[in-house]
Amino acid sequence: MVDKLKQEQVRQWIRDENREALLHAFEDLHPADAAEQLAGLSPSEVARYVELVGPAETLPIFEFVPFEMQRETLEHLPRSILPRLIELMSPDDRADLVEELDEKSQERLLSLLMQAERQELLKLITYPEGSAGGHMTTDYAFLRPDVSIGTALDHLRMQAPKKETIYYVYVVDLARRLIGFLSLRDLIMEHPERYVREVMNKNVIAVRVDQDIEEVAKVMSRYDFLAIPVVDAEQRLVGIITYDDVFDVMAEEATEDMYLLANLDTDEKITSPLPRSVKLRVPWLLVNLCTALLAAYTVSLFSDTISAFVTLASLMPIVAGIGGNAGTQSLTVVVRALALGQIKVHGNLPILLKQVGIGLFSGLICGFVMGAVAYLWHHNIWLSLILWMAMTANLVIAGSFGAIVPITLRKFNLDPALGSSIFVTMATDVGGFLTFLGLATLLLHHLMGP
Amino acid sequence: MVDKLKQEQVRQWIRDENREALLHAFEDLHPADAAEQLAGLSPSEVARYVELVGPAETLPIFEFVPFEMQRETLEHLPRSILPRLIELMSPDDRADLVEELDEKSQERLLSLLMQAERQELLKLITYPEGSAGGHMTTDYAFLRPDVSIGTALDHLRMQAPKKETIYYVYVVDLARRLIGFLSLRDLIMEHPERYVREVMNKNVIAVRVDQDIEEVAKVMSRYDFLAIPVVDAEQRLVGIITYDDVFDVMAEEATEDMYLLANLDTDEKITSPLPRSVKLRVPWLLVNLCTALLAAYTVSLFSDTISAFVTLASLMPIVAGIGGNAGTQSLTVVVRALALGQIKVHGNLPILLKQVGIGLFSGLICGFVMGAVAYLWHHNIWLSLILWMAMTANLVIAGSFGAIVPITLRKFNLDPALGSSIFVTMATDVGGFLTFLGLATLLLHHLMGP
Numbered sequence: 083m084v085d086k087l088k089q090e091q092v093r094q095w096i097r098d099e100n101r102e103a104l105l106h107a108f109e110d111l112h113p114a115d116a117a118e119q120l121a122g123l124s125p126s127e128v129a130r131y132v133e134l135v136g137p138a139e140t141l142p143i144f145e146f147v148p149f150e151m152q153r154e155t156l157e158h159l160p161r162s163i164l165p166r167l168i169e170l171m172s173p174d175d176r177a178d179l180v181e182e183l184d185e186k187s188q189e190r191l192l193s194l195l196m197q198a199e200r201q202e203l204l205k206l207i208t209y210p211e212g213s214a215g216g217h218m219t220t221d222y223a224f225l226r227p228d229v230s231i232g233t234a235l236d237h238l239r240m241q242a243p244k245k246e247t248i249y250y251v252y253v254v255d256l257a258r259r260l261i262g263f264l265s266l267r268d269l270i271m272e273h274p275e276r277y278v279r280e281v282m283n284k285n286v287i288a289v290r291v292d293q294d295i296e297e298v299a300k301v302m303s304r305y306d307f308l309a310i311p312v313v314d315a316e317q318r319l320v321g322i323i324t325y326d327d328v329f330d331v332m333a334e335e336a337t338e339d340m341y342l343l344a345n346l347d348t349d350e351k352i353t354s355p356l357p358r359s360v361k362l363r364v365p366w367l368l369v370n371l372c373t374a375l376l377a378a379y380t381v382s383l384f385s386d387t388i389s390a391f392v393t394l395a396s397l398m399p400i401v402a403g404i405g406g407n408a409g410t411q412s413l414t415v416v417v418r419a420l421a422l423g424q425i426k427v428h429g430n431l432p433i434l435l436k437q438v439g440i441g442l443f444s445g446l447i448c449g450f451v452m453g454a455v456a457y458l459w460h461h462n463i464w465l466s467l468i469l470w471m472a473m474t475a476n477l478v479i480a481g482s483f484g485a486i487v488p489i490t491l492r493k494f495n496l497d498p499a500l501g502s503s504i505f506v507t508m509a510t511d512v513g514g515f516l517t518f519l520g521l522a523t524l525l526l527h528h529l530m531g532p
Numbered sequence: 533m534v535d536k537l538k539q540e541q542v543r544q545w546i547r548d549e550n551r552e553a554l555l556h557a558f559e560d561l562h563p564a565d566a567a568e569q570l571a572g573l574s575p576s577e578v579a580r581y582v583e584l585v586g587p588a589e590t591l592p593i594f595e596f597v598p599f600e601m602q603r604e605t606l607e608h609l610p611r612s613i614l615p616r617l618i619e620l621m622s623p624d625d626r627a628d629l630v631e632e633l634d635e636k637s638q639e640r641l642l643s644l645l646m647q648a649e650r651q652e653l654l655k656l657i658t659y660p661e662g663s664a665g666g667h668m669t670t671d672y673a674f675l676r677p678d679v680s681i682g683t684a685l686d687h688l689r690m691q692a693p694k695k696e697t698i699y700y701v702y703v704v705d706l707a708r709r710l711i712g713f714l715s716l717r718d719l720i721m722e723h724p725e726r727y728v729r730e731v732m733n734k735n736v737i738a739v740r741v742d743q744d745i746e747e748v749a750k751v752m753s754r755y756d757f758l759a760i761p762v763v764d765a766e767q768r769l770v771g772i773i774t775y776d777d778v779f780d781v782m783a784e785e786a787t788e789d790m791y792l793l794a795n796l797d798t799d800e801k802i803t804s805p806l807p808r809s810v811k812l813r814v815p816w817l818l819v820n821l822c823t824a825l826l827a828a829y830t831v832s833l834f835s836d837t838i839s840a841f842v843t844l845a846s847l848m849p850i851v852a853g854i855g856g857n858a859g860t861q862s863l864t865v866v867v868r869a870l871a872l873g874q875i876k877v878h879g880n881l882p883i884l885l886k887q888v889g890i891g892l893f894s895g896l897i898c899g900f901v902m903g904a905v906a907y908l909w910h911h912n913i914w915l916s917l918i919l920w921m922a923m924t925a926n927l928v929i930a931g932s933f934g935a936i937v938p939i940t941l942r943k944f945n946l947d948p949a950l951g952s953s954i955f956v957t958m959a960t961d962v963g964g965f966l967t968f969l970g971l972a973t974l975l976l977h978h979l980m981g982p
Binding site (some may be wrong): 109110111112114117132235238239242243249265266267270271285287302303304305306308325326327329330332333335336338339340341343344345347350352353356357359360363364366368369371375377378381382383387390393395396397398399400402405406407408410411413414415416417418419422424425433437440441443444447448451452455479504507511515518 | 560561562564580615619685688698699716717720730735737751753754755756758763774776778779780781783785786787789790791793794795796799802803806807809813814816817818820821824825827828831832835838839842843845846847848849850852853854856857858860861863864865866867868869872873874876883889890894897898901902906923937955957961965
């Protein structure tokens with residue numbers, strides 16, 4: 083989508099300080115697309131562009147520029163432009179950006195801002211990243227209950243240019259407590275002489291400023307809200323979260339669950355430099371190494387059996403492997419259901435029993451197939467029987483651990499996906515080797531034949 | 533959140549045919565919450581509730597009732613109520629519901645609808661499920677370019693009660709071709725005497741009716757759109773997709789990728805009955821069985837080596853297991869980046885090389901640790917060296933296949949997650965056994981000591 087020719091042209095205009103051309107360079111593009119073009123320039127070029135065109139004119143595009151690029155651009159902006167650009171940004175984007183700066187740049191920036199802006203910024207960046215407060219904007223539209231609809235619309239027209247959304251308007255009392263809301267749709271359809279308090283919706287659903295952002299996303303998508311108000315412990319309105327924030331949270335949350343299921347650190351990105359990826363992945367692999375050692379120890383207990391009947395060595399990974407696969411299946415279904423709020427933390431014995439049941443029946447089927455294949459290969463009926471039994475037992479283990487591990491993690495308020503696949507494969511590895519080699523040891527005289 | 537007492541009360545009111553009480557039963561609740569209460573009743577009770585309270589009054593709640601329940605309720609509704617309820621539903625919800633009905637119920641329903649409704653419904657249900665057409669609604673607000681803003685607002689007030697959103701309004705010419713759009717925010721801020729054509733935004737981004745819904749979701753979240761227009765091949769406006777549809781698509785898409793990575797059928801749900809889950813899972817396990825057999829065959833080639841030095845049997849699963857884990861790490865990062873559009877199908881040699889590099893360095897580190905542990909356990913330096921080399925080689929295999937498999941699947945227009953983990957673990961199992969046991973065979977005389 084990036085137009086290289088256009089990019090060269092823009093670069094040239096920046097060098098020529100051709101403000102007129104730059105002003106019109108992106109006028110046919112959506113700001114998100116213009117930002118993609120800009121992202122191909124160097125941070126110092128982008129800074130020069132902002133300086134030439136002016137902060138107010140650049141802002142809509144700048145807000146779509148990737149975070150990393152925004153941060154580096156700031157460092158190239160002169161003192162005369164920097165505070166103006168920052169002040170124009172929406173409070174939530176500004177707070178997110180400032181949080182990412184190193185301490186020195188943060189201090190430099192804060193010192194350039196006016197008192198009121200600084201206060202607000204400091205307040206916003208104190209909310210934890212994963213909380214409603216960390217994602218909300220303070221640019222919401224609000225009304226008093228005792229104005230007429232006509233006046234309310236006039237108020238809104240004045241507030242509109244500076245607010246993130248005016249499609250939901252919140253009604254607050256004198257103590258700024260949230261007492262109702264109105265949609266713009268309601269407002270334009272009501273008679274202008276009625277009062278806000280008469281027509282407002284009093285059943286307003288809000289979230290607490292310290293609430294987990296993933297829960298907030300769940301609430302918003304449950305009710306199909308375009309925006310949700312955020313209140314403090316005293317029910318005072320402190321901000322709103324809009325639908326587009328939920329898009330981001332949902333994408334991040336899904337990435338997080340997938341990464342944790344694959345034993346990846348959630349900080350890794352496809353663009354992470356190689357040494358960083360190695361550093362983030364090796365600890366997980368080492369944890370896996372410990373559990374693999376436990377499995378290896380289990381096998382080592384049966385050295386004599388394996389020596390006596392070496393075919394066991396080639397078949398044992400099948401029992402463990404299919405078990406691992408089945409365990410991951412149960413685990414993924416349960417983790418996803420927990421993430422989507424389809425199952426609760428308590429009263430989930432039926433969930434567990436169902437996964438055990440699935441393990442039992444899939445084990446009987448797959449174990450039978452495996453037993454049959456092994457018979458064709460090795461012509462040893464006892465070997466086939468042992469495989470069938472071990473596979474069934476291991477798939478029951480897979481189903482149990484696949485359900486118990488994530489539910490238990492959630493009970494301890496941990497992410498249900500955190501390290502869960504390592505636990506589950508440990509159970510199916512150890513379980514698989516133990517049942518298969520254990521049965522083989524017990525029935526060794528049958529295995530070895532007459 | 534379900535209030536059992538309230539549910540019993542509602543049940544009683546339904547039995548008593550107490551319409552007055554039922555009408556007010558849920559008035560303090562958001563329709564989504566009321567629907568949750570209703571979902572605890574039997575379909576015939578819900579049908580009776582709809583009949584007593586009336587379709588128009590029940591509709592807001594009914595639209596939040598889970599799909600399955602909606603479907604069963606329809607079958608209990610009398611012929612006098614059914615078409616009325618269906619006609620009131622929003623076109624996209626209606627189409628989704630009718631698609632789920634069996635053929636007999638579909639026919640019964642279609643025969644009860646009026647000609648115009650039937651036409652529209654038939655048109656909507658012909659769009660494939662994964663396309664923009666399959667998710668759009670035809671209840672959008674539109675304007676002609678040659679009306680004044682004042683008149684436009686009056687039009688909107690009239691359209692408002694029946695439209696899914698009036699916050700984006702689309703401007704169409706006489707041939708219904710999309711030529712621009714306006715937000716309600718623009719409309720209320722403009723002077724009422726200006727004309728729509730003067731103030732409308734002409735750079736309107738639209739999607740094609742046959743476009744993949746996941747792409748649509750990506751476009752909407754890229755631009756932070758509240759709604760996006762859907763056009764046919766002639767640029768004619770045929771519908772819109774709203775932000776809340778994107779919430780659902782994003783959640784479904786993430787579930788799909790996680791399921792495919794875990795080798796689960798995307799039709800499985802946490803609520804699927806046990807026999808259905810078994811039926812959906814066993815085929816995947818049997819595919820895994822085939823690849824596991826290949827790994828077993830690889831091991832069987834080294835029977836003599838294992839017989840000679842049985843410790844190999846206990847250590848070989850470690851090399852294969854850590855390889856599988858590392859492969860899944862690379863695979864997940866690449867699959868997720870493809871899903872989020874962070875990497876493209878072409879020109880991704882750097883991505884591949886990076887995963888190979890990560891494999892190499894993680895292999896050197898983990899292999900060294902493993903070698904050290906093995907030395908403490910078995911006091912055999914050759915065994916440790918073989919482990920180190922095999923682990924490194926297998927983690928390089930893991931990185932390569934983790935990147936190549938999903939990118940190749942995508943090149944063939946398949947889902948990059950489809951069956952990919954089976955391929956990758958096959959590669960790391962076979963690769964792990966082959967390198968470890970192969971090296972052990974080559975160096976067997978060293979291993980066995982003097």
